[in-house]
Amino acid sequence: EIEFAPGVEAPVKSISLRLPREMLNELKVLANKKDIPYQSLIKVYLAEKIKEERMAD
Known part of the structure; x- marks a missing residue:
C-alpha cells in the first residue's frame, strides 16, 4: 500500500459493490470484447453517467 503525507487523501478509494451475477458476467463479457479489465469498464x-447527470442539471 502506498503511504501519503499526513492530511493527503489517496486519489482513489476501494469500495465493495454487490451486483447480480448476470450483470457481472455481462460486464466481464463486454470488458473482454474491449480488452480492458471489467473494473475499468465499470469506472468508465x-x-x-455522472457526466450525463451533470449536463442535465
Whole structure:
C-alpha cells in the first residue's frame, strides 16, 4: 500500500459493490470484447453517467 503525507487523501478509494451475477458476467463479457479489465469498464460507465447527470442539471 502506498503511504501519503499526513492530511493527503489517496486519489482513489476501494469500495465493495454487490451486483447480480448476470450483470457481472455481462460486464466481464463486454470488458473482454474491449480488452480492458471489467473494473475499468465499470469506472468508465460510472464516469459517463455522472457526466450525463451533470449536463442535465
